[in-house]
Amino acid sequence: MRDPILLTPGPLTTTLATKSAMLHDWGSWDEDFNRLTAKVRAKLLAIVDADERYVCVPLQGSGTFAVEAAIGTLLPKQGKLLCLANGAYGKRIAQLTEVMGRRVTVIDFGESAPVDPAAVAQALARDPEITHVALVYCETGTGILNPLDAIAAVVAAAGKKLILDAMSAFGGLPLALATLPVEAVIASSNKCLEGVPGMAFILVQKDALENAEGRAHSLSLDLHAQWKYMERTGQWRFTPPTHIVAALDSALDQYEQEGGQPARLARYRDNCQALIAGLEQLGLRPYLPAELQAPIIVTVHAPQHPNWNFQEFYRLTKAHGVIIYPGKLTVVETFRVGCIGAIGQAEMAMAIDTIARALRAMDIPC
Numbered sequence: 001m002r003d004p005i006l007l008t009p010g011p012l013t014t015t016l017a018t019k020s021a022m023l024h025d026w027g028s029w030d031e032d033f034n035r036l037t038a039k040v041r042a043k044l045l046a047i048v049d050a051d052e053r054y055v056c057v058p059l060q061g062s063g064t065f066a067v068e069a070a071i072g073t074l075l076p077k078q079g080k081l082l083c084l085a086n087g088a089y090g091k092r093i094a095q096l097t098e099v100m101g102r103r104v105t106v107i108d109f110g111e112s113a114p115v116d117p118a119a120v121a122q123a124l125a126r127d128p129e130i131t132h133v134a135l136v137y138c139e140t141g142t143g144i145l146n147p148l149d150a151i152a153a154v155v156a157a158a159g160k161k162l163i164l165d166a167m168s169a170f171g172g173l174p175l176a177l178a179t180l181p182v183e184a185v186i187a188s189s190n191k192c193l194e195g196v197p198g199m200a201f202i203l204v205q206k207d208a209l210e211n212a213e214g215r216a217h218s219l220s221l222d223l224h225a226q227w228k229y230m231e232r233t234g235q236w237r238f239t240p241p242t243h244i245v246a247a248l249d250s251a252l253d254q255y256e257q258e259g260g261q262p263a264r265l266a267r268y269r270d271n272c273q274a275l276i277a278g279l280e281q282l283g284l285r286p287y288l289p290a291e292l293q294a295p296i297i298v299t300v301h302a303p304q305h306p307n308w309n310f311q312e313f314y315r316l317t318k319a320h321g322v323i324i325y326p327g328k329l330t331v332v333e334t335f336r337v338g339c340i341g342a343i344g345q346a347e348m349a350m351a352i353d354t355i356a357r358a359l360r361a362m363d364i365p366c
């Protein structure tokens, strides 16, 4: 029996090779494991053309841990963050900044519009106290794609620093640090890189990190301390997620073999197109217009039918081997279907078939 297909934004379906890479135990002090860590860090920098201005700092935990570490380490205590929000993950950045007691101001673009670079320019001109800007590249709450290059240009022109949550984009969408003005990029093992969950990483400008000693609000989420310790010893500062690092190392080899970012994007685009075409044939409508849709996760309007019940729909699709996600929108009833992971056209066809069967079982016409 095969595991259900995870059509979610992570954890997601991984290959057998990635899972098999976890069938060993490593000591956290062992030099073989230290070499593995060094290899993974170098590969992550290479994927996005990061030059010697950048270092890669891996961190235990889910993606949010790394976002919290990046903000807590890079935003000075007297600094102020402009948070550009158009969904759940943008709002989370504002929330975690508030929790650590740093100053943050939010522009909320709603849930169906991209971040507007002109509004960012205005906000930066109005408030000179802003030092940093936080942006989510692909807002996974809806699947919306934000205009990264235009926003980065506006932030750089104003002399501010950009912190990019590229969690659901890294490895899938274009990203080139050699030319993009960004202080830090945050991502995790378990999205477009198709690793398993439990570690994240920050690609950060060395200068910014050098200046951040003693600034973090947290002992374990201190990026500067994690980096310095790793540079000195080759080891992680606290117990490393050994199996996850090994799985990511394998996943990164497979990423290269597939053809890197362009090949992965092409596969995800094909997945997304097949998914949307199939859903539309069932009479289901995507929430976002095509030009705003990133090929990562698709938010779908729930059927306007009295029999609709997400829990029941979930139970039925799971029984047929497909795991989908609830919507993350506050006002509209939706569900989400992911296009990422070690999946292709066969899995997309299976997903459409499964969704159709579930709707019919619920007596919802499709």
Ligand SMILES: *Cc1c(COP(=O)(O)O)cnc(C)c1O
Pocket: 009, 010, 062, 063, 064, 065, 067, 089, 136, 138, 139, 140, 165, 166, 167, 168, 188
């Ligand atoms: C997945 C994700 C995160 C991190 O979420 P975790 O549940 O902590 O892994 C942050 N931002 C975006 C845009 C994401 O897609």
